Amino acid sequence: MMISNRSEDLFSILPMLFSDESDLGLDHVQLQHLVNGYKQLQKAKLLTRQTTNQALSILDFVMRGLVRRGEDGQEARKMTPSEIDLGQRLLELAFQLGVQTNSLIDCLLKTTPVVSSTRTLTSRLSASQTSLGVLFLTTYKQPIMDQLVKHGQDTVYELSDRVREDRGTIGMIIYGLLEHAVGNREIRKRYGMAIYSAVLTQWETLSNLGQEDDFMLNLMKKVLQIDFKFATDPTHLAFCPVFNQYLSMLRDPKKPLAWKTQVLDVLYFFANVPEKEEKELKSALDLLVANHFPLKSTDLDAGSPRYNDYIMALNKVK
Known part of the structure; x- marks a missing residue:
C-alpha cells in the first residue's frame, strides 16, 4: 500500500504512524524513504521553520507509539521490526532537527506505568510492569545513546541534578552512557573524556543513587577503562x-x-x-x-x- 500524495507531509501523519489499525494505508518502507527525505532537507538547511517544535512532536509521538490504552491502563504494543526501524529513523530526524538534552531526559524519566505481556516457554502469558521512559530507552537504546553521548557532559550534569526523580532509571542511563562510550572506539575518542570528567565530578552524587554496590563497582570499572x-x-x-x-x-x-x-x-x-x-x-x-x-x-x-x-x-x- 502506498501513501497518497496528500499524506506526504510527515507531520500531518505522525499521529497515525504507530496505530494498531490495519487499514490506514501506511507503508512503512515508503515512510522510511519519506523520513530520509526530510533528513536530507534538514541537512541541506531547507527546513527552517519551527524545527524545534517539530522535533519535540516527533519525539513525543515515537515515545507514545510504544503503548496503547488497555483495560488496566497503558500496555506495551507489540512492535514489528519495521515499526522499530521507522521509529529509529524518526528519532534520528528529531535529533537532527534539534532536541535539547533536558527534553530527551524528560522523556526517559516518564514514570507512567506500562504493562508488558510476554509468553513463557509453557505458552502462559506473563505480565510485568515498567515505566514509559524505560520502555522508550530499551526499545530505542542505540539512537538515544548516540544522541546523549554527543552531549555527555550536559547529560551527566542534568541527571545528577535530578537524582531524586527516578534513581533507578538515572543509574541505568549513566551506566549506559559510559558503556556506549567505552564500547565504541570512535565514540570513546571523541566524547569519552567529556563523559569521564563529568562522571568523576559528580561521583559523590552518583554514589548516593541508592543503587546496588554492583552499580558503583561497574561504574568505577567503566571510568577506569576510559582513563x-x-x-x-x-x-x-x-x-x-x-x-x-x-x-x-x-x-x-x-x-x-x-x-x-x-x-x-x-x-x-x-x-x-x-x-x-x-x-x-x-x-x-x-x-x-x-x-x-x-x-x-x-x-x-x-x-x-x-x-x-x-x-x-x-x-x-x-
Whole structure:
C-alpha cells in the first residue's frame, strides 16, 4: 500500500504512524524513504521553520507509539521490526532537527506505568510492569545513546541534578552512557573524556543513587577503562571519593568473597598510589584476608565454591 500524495507531509501523519489499525494505508518502507527525505532537507538547511517544535512532536509521538490504552491502563504494543526501524529513523530526524538534552531526559524519566505481556516457554502469558521512559530507552537504546553521548557532559550534569526523580532509571542511563562510550572506539575518542570528567565530578552524587554496590563497582570499572590516571593522583578532585569508596568495598563485612574478587579486578589501577594511600590500601587488603581467607588452604574442600573463590582472590592479591 502506498501513501497518497496528500499524506506526504510527515507531520500531518505522525499521529497515525504507530496505530494498531490495519487499514490506514501506511507503508512503512515508503515512510522510511519519506523520513530520509526530510533528513536530507534538514541537512541541506531547507527546513527552517519551527524545527524545534517539530522535533519535540516527533519525539513525543515515537515515545507514545510504544503503548496503547488497555483495560488496566497503558500496555506495551507489540512492535514489528519495521515499526522499530521507522521509529529509529524518526528519532534520528528529531535529533537532527534539534532536541535539547533536558527534553530527551524528560522523556526517559516518564514514570507512567506500562504493562508488558510476554509468553513463557509453557505458552502462559506473563505480565510485568515498567515505566514509559524505560520502555522508550530499551526499545530505542542505540539512537538515544548516540544522541546523549554527543552531549555527555550536559547529560551527566542534568541527571545528577535530578537524582531524586527516578534513581533507578538515572543509574541505568549513566551506566549506559559510559558503556556506549567505552564500547565504541570512535565514540570513546571523541566524547569519552567529556563523559569521564563529568562522571568523576559528580561521583559523590552518583554514589548516593541508592543503587546496588554492583552499580558503583561497574561504574568505577567503566571510568577506569576510559582513563585511570586519576586513580594514582591524590590531588585530583575525584581521587578521594573514588578511592575511599574502593576501600569501603574491600572492607565491607557483609559482602562475600565471591563479590570481592570482582572488586579485586581493579586493584592494579590503584597499585601506584602514594605511600599514605598505599598503607590504607594494604590495611583494607589485610582485613579482607583476615575476614575471608582460611588459616590453611586445606581447611577448605578442594573444588568447592568457597575454595574456588579463595584461590581466585589469592591470585589477585599476590
